[in-house]
Amino acid sequence: MKPSAAEIAREVLRTEAAALARLSEELPESFEAVVTLLLSVRGRIIVSGIGKSGHVANKIAATLASTGTPAQAVHPAEASHGDLGMITRADALILISNSGETRELADMIAHASRFAIPLVAITRRPDSTLARAADHVLALPDAPEACAIGMAPTTSTTLTMALGDALAVALMRQRGFDRADFLAFHPGGTLGAQLLQxxxxxxxxxxxxxxxxxxxxxxxxxxxxxxxxxxxxxxxxxxxxxxxxxxxxxxxxxxxxxxxxxxxxxxxxxxxxxxxxxxxxxxxxxxxxxxxxxxxxxxxxxxxxxxxxxxxxxxxx
Missing domain, CATH: 3.10.580.10 (CBS-domain)
Incomplete structure (x- = not known):
């Protein structure tokens, strides 16, 4: 008998919850160093990835920017066709790749090396090409994907998103970013309204x-x-x-x-x-x-x- 939709949902949620608990217990040793690095950046935090990692990169950049850390998502394909000019020596780069072998990131890795731009890798494989090129590696637990065939990015994107949230919150706490600052960045919509005095x-x-x-x-x-x-x-x-x-x-x-x-x-x-x-x-x-x-x-x-x-x-x- 096939499992019901509700049973499948519970299984997915349990799988991802277990992976998040593991990430909490196995927080990358470099996390503190990465926060210290990002706090020192005079420019912006550039976040990038391809495919589902690219969507996650957009979310992480948006969360960072809205909580006091200037950030921008740059698409790696666009970067290879001129947008590398958006990434300066004053910036830091966060590249996301579950395998660490995403070939579309090659030009951004080379750009970071050429101009001594700090590079942070978020990947499941600490021995990958991306990890070896990075100044700091935030390694994700080698946890199973929650999809039926174990291939669709599910658990891995959840872990990356959560790690991005952890970075953003750690940075905003370190900066002393408070409700007044949050309102300044959210003047419209429900969030801004809820913080009005x-x-x-x-x-x-x-x-x-x-x-x-x-x-x-x-x-x-x-x-x-x-x-x-x-x-x-x-x-x-x-x-x-x-x-x-x-x-x-x-x-x-x-x-x-x-x-x-x-x-x-x-x-x-x-x-x-x-x-x-x-x-x-x-x-x-x-x-x-x-x-x-x-x-x-x-x-x-x-x-x-x-x-x-x-x-x-x-x-x-």
Missing amino acids: VSALMHTGEELPVVPPEMPMGETLVVMSAKGFGVAAVVEDGRLSGVITDGDLRRSLDGLMERTAGEVATKTPRTIAADALVTEALGVMNAHKISALFAVDGERRLLGLLHIHDALRAGVA
């Missing part, structure tokens, strides 16, 4: 619906209506002493117009720090079923206001 979206200055505690509710309603957020900040001596929401208005309908803002306001409102992530602010809003949060500093001085619509427009939610 409240200060980037909050309303400030004249946009804020600010009232003193002694203001009559009739005037307070005018301010709330004019600013359009459905809330008002009650500020006393420059500090947030309360917040008026639509819910506070409903709870105080009886005799509302005879009261002051300070009498109607909630005295312990939810607030957020200006340097908090917008995702954190959105979580507070969702948890407490509110649509706006005032940002304050450590002494409760009012800094701004974030509305849920601001988060939605930025693509956070």
